[in-house]
Amino acid sequence: MRFLFVSGGSAGAVFPITPLALAARNAGHEVIVGATENVMPLVAATGLPGAPITSRTMFDFMQRDRHGNPLEIPKDPHERNLFNGRGMARLALGSMEGLVPLVERWQPDVLVAGALSYAAPLVAHRFGLPWVRHALNMGEPSIIDLSAAAELAPELEEMGLSAIPEPDMYVEICPPGARRPDAGPAQFMRYVPFNTQRALEPWMYAKGDRPRVLVSAGSRVTADYEADALSALVEKVAGLDVELLIAAPQEIADALGDLPDNVRAGCVPLDVVLRTCDLLVHRAGGNTMLHAIVCGVPQLVIPAMPKQVGMSARLAEYGAAIMLTAGQDDSPENVAKACRELLEDPAYKARTDELSREIAGLPAPHDVTVAITEMVRARARG
Template sequence: MRLLFISGGSAGAVFPLVPLAQAARNAGHEVLFGATENVMPLVSGAGLPGVPLTSKTMKDFMFVDHNGNQMGIPPDPHERNLFNGRGMARLAIGSLEGLIPLVETWRPDVIVGGKLSYAAPLVAGKYDLPYVRHALNLGEPPIIDLSAAAELSPLVERMGLVGLPDAEMFVDTCPPSVRRFDAGPAQFMRYVPFNTQRPVEPWMLSKGDRPRLFVSAGSRVTRDYEFDTVAQLVQKVSPMDVELLLAAPDDIVDALGPLPDNVRAGWLPLDVLVRTCDLLVHHAGGNTMLTGMVAGVPQLLIPQMPKQVGPAERLAEHGSAITLRGGEDTAEVIAESARALLEDGSYRERAAAMSEEIAGLPAPADVVGEIERRFAGRS
């Protein structure tokens, strides 16, 4: 079979799809991975053949409307979710220029699209191909889909479609115990952490006497985007008597200036380090959160975007995390919450239970087998 994976324009949109794409390729299927040109190094770094669908970046579509007008991020949480949906819809429209010729030339048998990659259902509907939708994290608010559908409605009508086609299979990496209450049927799949690697050093494999805290603000941090989040997290956490690991691009680390002696900083491989950590402190990004869940590590979550609040609160309700909302993340509260997560054994017990739940879900290779069973011979 030929499987065409379609992703967005960031590491957070690429990494969740990599394990299934690799499993499909390992099973002998032909795989192509389409995304924005700027993330092609991430795709090729995963050993997958990538096809750039547009030379523009995700930000080009998020912050510029159809008329070329610049837009800022709305402060209202509801409007922020609408903003995200519209931006991802414009990314889908911009990706069709490269995607349609690819589909017509390569003739895939199945389209696999990330949950916010709306170009996937568009081409699946246009060419009557099976469409598999793949989760990116623990679940986005449905309003994002509704906003994207409204933005895409003129194009959908021109393409002769009744609406955005529904997926014939939804691959969900969110464990059942922390899914949204209104989440629909799914083919569950075990989350397999994937991130950019660097050479492993001996200190990464074991920790010293002090608690090891891993701090991250996500993979999209730049000097213009969420830099203050990183700087403030370091300022608030570093005074604690811990070993602090700060995951950030090297240029961001340089911009932070001199760091305390108890801080190691740089582009750190979370999947390697996580099992040596006692606590993750981060912005509630999906890949970071799920990686911690796989390893059974308690988490202190400080959501930066409205869509991250729901997943963070569900994990806190599960008992394996503490979530701090806007304005609660003072240095004192962060230190108090971190101490609770480190000293109260119930958090680690619940985190271990979550790890066991994830380990019991079908592996990516099993899900490839289900795709074969459902869709082989359809095209």
């Protein structure tokens, strides 16, 4: 069977779908991953074949409207979610030029798409193919889907549709205990962390006597994006009596300058390093959040975007994290206080372990591959 995976334009869109894509390939199916051209090196790093479906980046579509006019990122949280939905819809339209001929020539049996890859349902409808929607994190706000549908209204009307087509299956990677209250039926799948690798050093898999705290601003940090936020976060935790690890691209780590003996900075393999940590402090990236749960690590989350607030709040309400609001209550004093509470109160670790066991009990990617093939065959039989 041929599986066409459709992804977005960042590591946060590629990595969550990779375990299922690898499982499908390892089960003997043919697999291609379609995504923006700029993330093809990331796809290649997974060992999977990738096909670029647009030469433009995700940020190109977020920053300009259909007519090429520049857009400003709204400051209002609700407007920011609407902005994200419209931008991802424009990415979907831009991806059609590469996705349509890929489907015509390769003739996949099923499309599997990240939750915000709206090109997949349009192409699936056009060619009469089954499609599977794959969650990317612990749940995007539903307003993003509604905003995307509004942006796509002319194209949907042209196709005789009143809404974005519903998937034949929804693959959920959020543990049931922390799901959105309005989340619908789903095929659950165990979240399997995936990240790029490097040669391991002993400190990466064995820690010393001090508590180990990892600080991260996500996989998309550059000199122009989130670098200042990462530096500010590091300054807020630097006074703690801990071993401090800073996860960042090497050029960003180098820009931090000389660091104390108890601090290490650079690109780290999270799937190894996180298991040695006692606390994760981060900007509420969805992959990073689930990754920490799998590794049993409590979290201090400071959401960078409005769409991350809901999932962060649910994790905090469950008792596995503390959430602070960026620019409001994330002062150095509050960050340090929250870190000490998370390190000293065993209840946070216990609740995190509960969610970790929940994830471990969910169907593996191989099991979901089997469920998808059965769905496709049943659909073909009518």
